[in-house]
Amino acid sequence: MSIPAIRIAALTKRYGALQALAGVDLEIHQGEFFGLLGPNGAGKTTLISALAGLVRPDGGTLEVMGYDVVSAYRKARRALGVVPQELVFDPFFSVRELLRIQSGYFGIRGNDDWIDEILASLDLTAKAGVNMRALSGGMKRRVLVAQALVHRPPVIVLDEPTAGVDVELRQGLWAFVRKLNRDGHTIVLTTHYLEEAETLCGRIAMLKAGRVVALDSTANLLQRFATHSLRVRLERPQAGVELGGVADGEGWVAFGFDAYAEVEALLARLREAAAGVHEIRLGEPDLERVFVEVMQRA
Ligand SMILES: Nc1ncnc2c1ncn2[C@@H]1O[C@H](COP(=O)(O)OP(=O)(O)OP(=O)(O)O)[C@@H](O)[C@H]1O
Secondary structure: OOOOOEEEEEEEEEEOOEEEEEEEEEEEOOOOEEEEEOOOOOOHHHHHHHHOOOOOOOEEEEEEOOEEOOOOHHHHHHOEEEEOOOOOOOOOOEHHHHHHHHHHHOOOOOOHHHHHHHHHHOOOHHHOOOEHHHOOHHHHHHHHHHHHHOOOOOEEEEEOOOOOOOHHHHHHHHHHHHHHHHOOOEEEEEOOOHHHHHHHOOEEEEEEOOEEEEEEEHHHHHHHHOOEEEEEEEOOHHHHHHOOOEEOOOOEEEEEEOOOHHHHHHHHHHHHOOOOEEEEEEEOOOHHHHHHHHHHHO
16 A cells, blocks of 8 residues: 555644634545535635644644655655645736746756646746736636646645636636646645536545544445435326325426436336326436535534
């Protein structure tokens, strides 16, 4: 078994009376595309800040690629690229200057070939000489991504990278992040767009009030918590209700089921009951429903 990309054990952090992280254990493997989800205030940003060494935990340990974030700070930091949530820049530097400065921060000189490659991948080549203050919000967001990559970190953490970003840029960004993942980078993503998490992440942890309340593969989460639904429009909705369905008063009756095999049996029973099926719709479980259910149960 290789070293985990990220290993977090018994992590706690308190801000005054508020327990922001209440004992988090989490292991993220190399090469994973991992989602960290949770409602506002769940502790996602605090956890990421602790990983980057920006917040000192009260207890517990954090490692990036086997390096302890406190005792081997420089090595751990070098293994990590963080795309922060907030857009904060010095407005007087150009994009290229900013990326050179960031390279210098990691002790890297002569990084221009790699910088050019990142700029091209993020469609920023034409903006290399432009001052940060003259960029649009979406371009600034891309520069944040570039900044996180200058030192070629194996582990990349993105804290809500698509908040307030238009559809086109979002898709471009995801294509790029997916490529980084295919090239072997471990990706950790926090987002409030559950649809994005569902399509991108192989495994997901859900946080609530500083605790991990669900941790599993995306497929298992979808299976475990949400059932499929079958909605049928019936001539006699009452016949459907008698078979355990829920009527909406407009002719539609909904049934929950766990496996597709159950659908055949259900349709046969509707036929026997002469319910008169006019239309059929299947609903897939989605992460939004899982999320709501997990948060309610936790
Ligand atoms: N510097 C700080 N001082 C005091 N309280 C803080 C500080 N930073 C975060 N908190 C509190 O800790 C809790 C966790 O915040 P955090 O930003 O980690 O949540 P989050 O899951 O990232 O939320 P969001 O989805 O809104 O970004 C919140 O209640 C927040 O108010």
